[in-house]
Amino acid sequence: MANKRLAGFVITCCALGGAAQAGVLPEDRADVLYFRYDGGGVNVQGPSMLVRKSIGEHVSVQANYLIDMVSSASIDVETSASKYEDERRQSSLSADFLLGKSTYSVGYTKSDESDYLAKTLFFGVSHDMFGDLTTISFNYSEGHNDVFRNVKIGDVKVNDPTFHEKMQSKSYSVGISQIITKNLILSGQFEVDTDEGFLRSPYRSVRFFIDQFNQGREDEKYPNTRSSNAAAIRAKYFLPYRAALDGMYRFYTDTWGVVGHTAELGYVQPLDNAHWGGNWTFEGRLRFYTQTKADFYQDIFPRADFSNFMARDKELGTYTAYTLGANATYEFKIERFRWLSKGQLNLRYDHMTVNYDDFRDARFSLGSFGTLPDDPYDPGTEPLYKLDADIYQFYFSAFF
């Protein structure tokens, strides 16, 4: 139960790729990635493989396959269920067609996990104009999702035969990429996403006051639709001593009342031949994110059935997040392999800290996996929750 936003993922990747690459097909490459996310009781790891290959001068195809192996004892799971393990497999196939100054892209992505099946189609077009200084793009994607709920019978996890819901999503995106000077490029993107259907988690519950010292729980209740607008602007600047500085800002708002601000600052520094043979490139990145809560979010509601819509998903609360990351790239050539123009080994580490303003650590009152704490807090008086996550990536890239 994780794949909620595949359509958005597909369209935005397509849009950014298209904006940067219109008029020129992407280079042939193959990547193998191992990733690991560790934070808040959740561990996700697995491999991802990507191959991109040109066919003639006008067509480029890309295939991607990844496996998420999830082991979750998140705070939601800890306070209401037992630890679980799951696996998600995602495969995608896409093609870009270059016709004059325009690039047309089509693709299909399928994501499969035990309680969520997502299929997404996307289409995009981008066009170079004004002497290739400007690239405009339009992208559309449509997702069809089947939501199931797992139950445990003995030690065996099976789909609940009485539960099967659907969710459809659509994404529309326009983008522009503009060369400003010989050292500066700007890009802007506006995206509208709409979701309709079953939008909540089938597992998560809200909590409510029974009285000052006791609390109860009931299923979340979400609207059946959600529409969002996101506008982002990015800039990248080439520094005189061969380094690159980039920045990004995104404004987000949706019909659930969430307003989000994202800002990111990055710096890329390749070493010249006088330092370690000129084979190394280092990158640093800082990301800041803050949002206000959804209208129907509360950490604890005054009573049961308090309103038509009730949520306690911490990602719908009010919070601020910081992510600090570093990447090292080692580039090499192997003379024997003439078909390999270059290879890259990459190691990347990011640390994320999320400070929640209105999501309390209910383990202090509800306990953990059914075991009550020795000295339980009164509901609504627990300390605020904080999440720290370590994100590791190791990947190899080959260019042909």
Next chain:
Amino acid sequence: MRTRGLLVLSLALLSAGCSSIEPWVKPYDRENLADPIMAFSRAPISQEFLDHVFDSREGSRGATGASGGGCGCN
């Protein structure tokens, strides 16, 4: 009638303006922009995974290459 005339004049000026736009950064001046370090995403496979993590942890979505899928959404 006057409004129509202004509209025609505006369109004429606009089209003339578009046709006369000269690239102010010539192709031979784009060496720095073509440097691999200037790519918005240097490694798509890595960026997709990271965007997917952000998408799972952040309530916002879209317009920056956000990604979906299983990253401990529960």
